[in-house]
Amino acid sequence: MTAALLDAGHAAAAGAPHGQLASAMSGGALRLSCHKLIEDAARATVLLVPGLLRLDVRPLEDSLQVFARALHAVPPRWEIIGGTADEAATDEPYRLEWRVDAALEPHPIRGHVAVTMTVDFDQGVAHFVTHAVFREVLA
């Protein structure tokens, strides 16, 4: 049941409009990646696990809004586990990382999601790169 949520073919098809790549890893894990240019103030999807979750972002001037949308009756729990918040101060892209836990039956799903953002203020556009891995937690 939960393994079906990690079907790479399904994730690839559903995520195709967003340029999302999906592949199956050994042990049944699902690996996802996506990159996208998003204009200032637009909200767009940068990660989609059909039936489980969607991650939208909205670059807004010099801030970033993140929308974690649950697509399952049991909403996944998002916990920030790392990141840099000041591109100007570090010379690194803005980066956020989460651990995602979905308490599903028969097996919970755990994921790691990383989003980086680089902003071109002059052009009013931001470039996002998302990497994620989700796997069932077996015992």
Place this chain on the structure above:
Amino acid sequence: MRRVALTLRADAVEAVLDVLMPLLPQGVYERVIDPERTEVAFFGDGLPAGAALDSIAGDALLGRDEEEVPDSREERRRRAGRAWTVAGRLRVRSPDDPPSADGALEVIIEPAPGAFGTGAHPTTRGCLELLLELAPGGGLADLGCGSGVVAIAGARLGWEPVYALDFDERSVRATERNAQRNGVAVRAVLADLREIPAPPAHTLVANLPLDVHERIAGSLSPATARVIVSGITASQEPAATAAYGRAGLALRGRRAADGWAALWLERT
């Protein structure tokens, strides 16, 4: 380019976006109209037909508007708008957002792609919150003016004359446009405060990096009695306070948000 704007029940927006987002990979522009209604707008030439969009929105749909608009980022950003309130007394909004219903003092800022945007960054908010605590009077200089929101707010609150300085020519032009739109007198000046001293205004509002604050503090005019310091992180607060302390100013108030600090200092 076709622009479609759906007015939706606020409590149903996310459910509608579940269906819309796969159809609109370039994204949507949301605007809260009021607590019950949200506008979701999107642009493109290959958008779904109106009837299909109505079907997607279902009973969440309160209205649908369509029009042809220029195909430009500036146009899309301008229409996205943005409105926010400071300390319940001052509302900053784009020209396309509805006027305040509660009579709050308003500053209208034209959103533009670029670092200055509408000035909603925590550093600017800190400046405005502290500015609202001061009794207006005498001259005010907005250093690192960006969109000009602080200078315009100062003029609306009663400071005169008001100057606005920035080393970015686009910010100077934006400040001039926004001052004109708000019907206030602000003299916007292109200047690099790493090279010249701050103007001798009674009140300075400086949203700048720490090293520029240290330069300003080192050449502060005796005519300047109050400084609002922003653009610094909380960890830089002691250094900024010390720099202005050496110029004879003492801390009177502060605001902090998201790791940023804004300070109000006065001559002792």
